[in-house]
Amino acid sequence: MTPTNSRPPEPLPAQVLIPGADAPSLFLMPGAVSFVRRAARLRTLLGSCVAVVVWQPRVRWGGMCHYLLSERAGVPGPAAEEDGRFATDALAMLEHQMRETGLAPSQYQAHIVGGSNCFPEGRVDLGRIGERNAQWAKDWCASLQLPVITQDTGGRFTRRVEFDLATGVLRVEHTDLRVDPYAAQRPGQDLS
Secondary structure, eight states, rough: OOOTEEEEEEEEOOOOOOSSSSSSSSEEEETTEEEEEOEEEEEEEESSSSEEEEETTTEEEEEEESSSOOOOTTTHHHHSOEEEEEEEOOOOHHHHHHHTTTTTTGGSSEEEEEOOOSSSOHHHHHHHHHHHHHHHHHHHHHTTEEEEEEEEOOOEEEEEEEEEEETEEEEEEEETTTOOOTTGSSSTTTOO
């Protein structure tokens, strides 16, 4: 039986605010771009995606973007709207936010995280997505003379990322994709 008053489900928010004791955390979903001018922690989870974090240490403002692909080429949809899923758009939005503060991008610091090789060997068409994503961020930072403090890219990891705007501390936690964390939980599997 189909409901007569059915509506399509609401899209998931691009970012989720998580209240905290000392500062709220903002969790960025893929495609999200956030710029904050107060104490907060910016968090995300990455595979082949890349997060670029920018921070201005004097005023302790900063932002993060989490993009999935380097560019929109061949992806259907309206190109007129900016879409944070693509580096071309996400980095342009982040740059716009930096410039709105009245400070040049070169006065910020950057951290580039992610770009893992998450796809099986032999899938040449997919295997370099992470590498291309990371290179896009490096080239963008160079074009803006934006000093890169951290480059934690490549490998076969998922990464949990947290950046504290109050202190400028970046935390990255790796989980190796070559290890199956659920293997010990599968019944009937010999682990000896």
